[in-house]
Each structure stands twice: as C-alpha cells, then as structure tokens.
Amino acid sequence: MRILFLGDIVGRPGRGIVFERLRQVRRDCDCDLVVANGENASGGIGVTAKAARQLLDAGIDVLTGGNHSFRHKDVAAFLETEERMLRPANYPPGAPGRGWQVYRPKDKPPYAVINLLGRVFMQAVDCPFRAADAILAELPADVRVRLVDFHAEATSEKKALAYYLDGRVSAVLGTHTHVQTADAQLLPRGTALLSDCGMTGPADSALGMDPEEVIARYLTGLPARFTVSRAAPRFEGALLDVDAATGKVVTIAAWRHPENGRRQTEESP
Template sequence: MKLLFLGDIVGRSGRKALSDSAARLRRTLELDALLANAENASGGIGLNSKAAKELLALPVEALTSGNHIWKHKDIYNFFGETDRLLRPANYPEGAPGNGLGVFQTATGVPFAVLNLLGRTYMEAVDCPFARAEALLAALPQDVKVRIVDFHAEATSEKKAMGYHLDGRVSAVLGTHTHVQTNDPRILPGGTAYLTDVGMCGPTDSIIGMEARSIVGRFLNRLPVRFEVAKGPARLEGALCEIDHTTGRALSVRPWQGE
C-alpha cells in the first residue's frame, strides 16, 4: 500500500496547490491513499465548513487537524456531516467529531487514521498516550494499516510517541511546526516515523505567513495581525509504503512537490 500524508494546509494557496495536484499525484505516485492535515486551511488558522467541503471534494480519503480546529464555529456542526474529517482524539469527552476513522482503499484494503494532540508547550488536553492505547485496542484486528497524525510541538514528545506505538501502528507522522524534518526511519518494530511532514503553503513565507509581519514581531514584540503569504505554494508530506497484510512499514521518506 502506497500512501502520501501531506502536512498542514495553510490558507487559500495551500488549498489551491492541493486542488491542482491531488488527481495528478494519485496517478503519478500510484497512490492507494492520500491524506492531509487541514487545520490551517481557512485564512491560515482554523478550518471553516466551506473550505472543509472544498477539500473533501478532492480525491483524498481523509483530513486530520490539530489545536486550531475550533477557530471557526461552523465547523462544530460540520463534524456531524462527515466522518472523513478528524479532530485530535484526546480532547475531553463531549467535543464534536471523532479522532479515529477507518477508511478503505479502492482495492478494498481497510486502514485506520488516528489524530492525536501533544501536550508539551501546548494547551491542556487529555493524555495522547493513554488515548492512543484505548482507541487502538478497540480497532478490529483485520485493520492492519494504522496511520497516526501526532500534532505536537516538541520533537521529544513526537519521538516518544513513535517508540511507544512502535510495532502497533504502521506510521507515526508529526505535524504542527510547518517545517519538514529530515529524520525518516523505520523503528525496530516496523513503524515508519518522521518528526514533521511539513506544510502545504506559500514557499516564500515564515511557516506560511507574510515574513515582514513576523520579523517585526520579533523586533518590537508588539502584537500584529499575521496574514497568509502570497505567491506559489509547495506541497510537503511523507510518502510511505506499507505491507497491508502485516501493517509493517516498508519505507518512508520526506516528499515535496508543487
């Protein structure tokens, strides 16, 4: 099974880049599944229902998200309209939506996607390690391919999740920092790992935002409105090959395209 997981989609340019490329990527990379994190797809922060519908109309199996998913209030009810949009599973009970979904490739191979949120340098949520344990234990045994989007700030916490779930999931792929890392590896138990898959957004930017305003913030410490940068966007993600009969990863590498 060949799967491409794309990093945080940032604003309109990130959405357009995916819209222009999704069908071609599926064909040229011979993908069985295409996934993306969409938590910053609306104006660079959050995801509204209009953008969610636009992205779900593309040939993607599912969208994940992160700590900014609640920015636009209309997304609360939208979770009741689809099971293809996930929010971090370790928000407390009662939060709209689900953090775990089971999907299927065109050839009928089932695969699970688990969305988790880190706690180091992040807001207070339930323990992602404990929530992962509970949700994975409830998955049917025939769902061998299991992909984890760990939306977290600290590299140490991401690596800890990778080792914690090694041998029990197919891949632990980090999101949130918008900066693609070059540390792909297959852990001893057969789990693919990458600290951060990067972002889908403007190339000439600071993590997707206009550079001038962010530089100014560092210089004078005054509050400023961040705006999504203009210009061409680049897609970044992790390209994984997985043995669908065992769930073990065969390869993983950072991927970039336009």
C-alpha cells in the first residue's frame, strides 16, 4: 500500500497546487492513499469548511488539523459531519468533530488515521501520549495500517511519541513547523518516523508567509498581520510503502515535488 502524506497546506498557493496537480501526482506515484494536513489552507491560518470540502474533492482522502483547527467558525459543523476531516484527538472533551477514524474503502485495506497535538511550546491540551493509548485500545484488530499526524513544535516531543508508539502504529508523521526534516527512518520495532513533513505551499517564503513582512516584524518588534507569499508552490511530505497485512512500513522517504513551479500572480487570501 503506497501512501503519500502531505505537509501543511498553506494558503491559496498550497490549495492551488493541490487542485492543479494532485490527481496527476497520485497517478505518477501510484498512490493508494493521500493524507494531508490542512490547518493552514485558508489565508495561512485555519481552514474554512468550503476550502476543506474543495481539498477533499481534489483527491485528498483524509484531511488532518492542528492548533488552528477551530480558527474559522464555519468549520465546527463540517467537522461534525465529515468523517474525512479530523482535528487533534487530545482536545478536551466537548470539542467538535473527531480526532481519529477508521476507514474501510471497498477496494483497499482498512486503515486508521490519528491526529494529535503536541504540548511543548503549544497550547494547553490533554496528553497526546495517553490519548494515543486510549485510541489504540479501541482500534479493531484487523486495522493494521495506522498513521499518526503529530502536529507539534518540538522535535524532541515528536521523536519521543514515535518511540513510545514504536511497533504499535505504522508511522508517526510530524507537521506544524513547515520545515521538512532529514530524519526519515524506521524505528527498532518497525514504526516509521519523519519529524516534520514540511509544507505544501509557496517555497520561497518564511514558513509560507511573505518574507519582507516577517523581517519587518523581527526588526521592529511590532505586531503585524502576515500575508501568504506569492512565490511558486511545491508539494512536500512523506512517501511510504506499507505492508497492509502487517501494518509495517517497508520504506519511508521525505518527498518534494517540484523543486520549482510557476509564480503565483493572484493575491493570496
């Protein structure tokens, strides 16, 4: 089973490259499944229900979230009704939506996607380690392919969770920092790890934002609203081959495509 996991989709450039190229990428990579973090897809912060629906229609099988999952008010109702869109499972009880889901496609093996949020340098949420234990205790035994999107700031927390879950999930894939790491690996008990999958959005940017605006913020210390860069977008993520019978990852690699693309000419929202 070949799985493509896309790092955080950022703004109109990130959405645009998904709309224009994802279906061809799926064919070129012979992907069985595409999972993407979409929590920065609308204006670079949060995702609207409309944008989430468009991304799912464009060929993403499951859309995950993070610390900006509830930034746009209209997304709460969408989270309640759309099983293909997740938010972190370790939000306290009462948060709209679901943090994990089992999927049983007719033509593919069953799989589960789990969305968790880190706590180091992040907002106050429930423990992601204990949340993962509780979720794994509920998973049906026949669901061997298990993907974890760990949306977290600190590499140490991401690696610690991966080792904690080693042998119990197929992969722990980090999101949130928008910088693709070079540590794709298989851990001792077979779980795959990439500390951060990077960003699907404008490559020539400061984490997706206009660099000049970010520089001005650092130089002055004054609050400022950043806008999404109009630089050429690219996909970044992880490409995995998984033995569906055992849930073990055979290979994992950081993935990027293309190195360059056409420059965005329209204003980013």
